[in-house]
Amino acid sequence: AQKITQTQPGMFVQEKEAVTLDCTYDTSDQSYGLFWYKQPSSGEMIFLIYQGSYDEQNATEGRYSLNFQKARKSANLVISASQLGDSAMYFCAMREGRGGTASKLTFGTGTRLQVTL
């Protein structure tokens, strides 16, 4: 089974609208971390937001928020007030085990977001 599943290969959103990018995960660990990264056409991987498995509040970072539903094993990224510069590939990733260890990240296949006028 895939550890990280992103079912939306591509999404369109109008400028200034909100958009939700889906991510579901699979792990038997009690302690894990979920991450979202943005990859613009230039290729770099930009960290957006993090949610720990024991965090009770949904993570927020500016216009980004993470809708964490632990029982459903989903960690959807919500981008509010979309901007043209948000057009990029978005990857969901998971670290299994405690933070502070050398655990690797496992990535999903990504969602390409296109923001339109």
Place this chain on the structure above:
Amino acid sequence: EPEVTQTPSHQVTQMGQEVILRCVPISNHLYFYWYRQILGQKVEFLVSFYNNEISEKSEIFDDQFSVERPDGSNFTLKIRSTKLEDSAMYFCARHGTVRGYTFGSGTRLTVV
């Protein structure tokens, strides 16, 4: 947090040649990682490096690959005899805080 710097940004090499990809300079970090992203595909884990030793490696990381930290700061990935299918973006990353892994800007490797 300081950025992760990778060199070169783009390398073209002939099949069968050795290449060395570098993260420079990094100090006072213990955890490092190499990831690979074949064009248009997902990011795949290659190897993690902790305290100057390999901590974990994926099945992709076969005998053609090696990593080292030769002078305590540079962190290198060597591919001994490149194949066409090694063409990809290679990312170095460090584990800086519990929250985030910081990725370098990547090296785009093209094998011809």
